[in-house]
Amino acid sequence: MRVMGVDPGLTRCGLALIETAPGRAVTALDVDVVRTTSDEPLERRLRAVHSVADEWMEIHRPDVVAIERVFAQNQVSTAMGTAQAAGVVALAAAYREIPVAFHTPSEVKAAITGSGRADKKQMTLMITRILGLQKPPSPADAADALALAVCHSWRAPMQGRVDSLDAHVARSRAGFEAKVAAAREAAASDGTGRRDPAADQERARAAARGMARTKGVRW
Numbered sequence: 001m002r003v004m005g006v007d008p009g010l011t012r013c014g015l016a017l018i019e020t021a022p023g024r025a026v027t028a029l030d031v032d033v034v035r036t037t038s039d040e041p042l043e044r045r046l047r048a049v050h051s052v053a054d055e056w057m058e059i060h061r062p063d064v065v066a067i068e069r070v071f072a073q074n075q076v077s078t079a080m081g082t083a084q085a086a087g088v089v090a091l092a093a094a095y096r097e098i099p100v101a102f103h104t105p106s107e108v109k110a111a112i113t114g115s116g117r118a119d120k121k122q123m124t125l126m127i128t129r130i131l132g133l134q135k136p137p138s139p140a141d142a143a144d145a146l147a148l149a150v151c152h153s154w155r156a157p158m159q160g161r162v163d164s165l166d167a168h169v170a171r172s173r174a175g176f177e178a179k180v181a182a183a184r185e186a187a188a189s190d191g192t193g194r195r196d197p198a199a200d201q202e203r204a205r206a207a208a209r210g211m212a213r214t215k216g217v218r219w
Contacts, residue, residue: 002029004062005149006053007141008070008086010036013049014141017060018131018149026150028131030060031142042084050088057096065093066152068144069102101152108144111151123147 007014013034019027034052036045057065067090070083093100106116113126124143128136130150137143183206 001064001153002060002062003149003153004056004060004065005145005147005152006065006067006086006089007144007148008049008068008082008089009141010042010045010049010081010085011038012139012141013053013085013089014139014143014145015053015056016137016142016145016149017056017062018146018153020153024154026131026153028133028146030056031137031146032056033139033141042081046084046088049085050092053089054092054095057092057098062098064099064101064152064156065089066101066103066148068108068148069104071104101156103148103151103155107155108147108151111154112147 001020003018003020005014005016005018014031015034016031017029019029021027032052034049036048056062067086070079070086090100109118109123110116112118112130113122115122118126120140120143124136124140127133127143127147127150131146137146
């Protein structure tokens with residue numbers, strides 16, 4: 001699988017491409033940083049980011065694009081520009097029908113270093129070791145883009161299994177609730193047309209026990 005990592009930004013937007021192998025093996029294929037200057041009009045800066053990202057997708061044909069999820073903290077204006085850059089990259093991927101995944105900075109740090117509070121230096125050191133690079137990627141935006149790509153390649157299989165398990169549990173719960181409802185509807189009356197609450201409860205419990213044995217689910 002080829003993963004394109006994007007560390008969005010208007011002044012510097014990091015782009016990276018890695019390829020995964022069975023297990024957790026990853027190989028860096030390319031890395032770049034798109035630069036624009038603050039004296040340029042916003043629309044031209046966004047066009048530059050979109051143009052380079054689209055060119056990368058045309059050349060490298062990634063299977064998925066992993067973008068850092070933007071949070072507005074103290075510097076709201078900076079966060080706005082970062083979010084806009086992330087948006088045009090996601091748009092480029094959408095036009096090419098390439099799936100897009102978003103990861104928070106803490107998720108990336110935890111995946112790469114084991115700690116969601118790792119600093120830039122630790123992140124750069126670990127991504128250099130993981131990818132077996134001869135020297136640390138520079139600037140930091142390049143290292144962050146590589147880290148995003150690696151994070152997604154490691155998290156995606158686990159997330160897929162979690163989603164599958166959630167879907168199975170949801171189906172099992174829906175089946176259980178349907179059986180309970182059916183048992184209540186079919187519960188015998190006392191001959192006068194009135195329901196027997198005690199009988200209803202006992203049949204519902206029996207249906208639940210049977211459902212649990214059939215599905216192997218413990219509630």
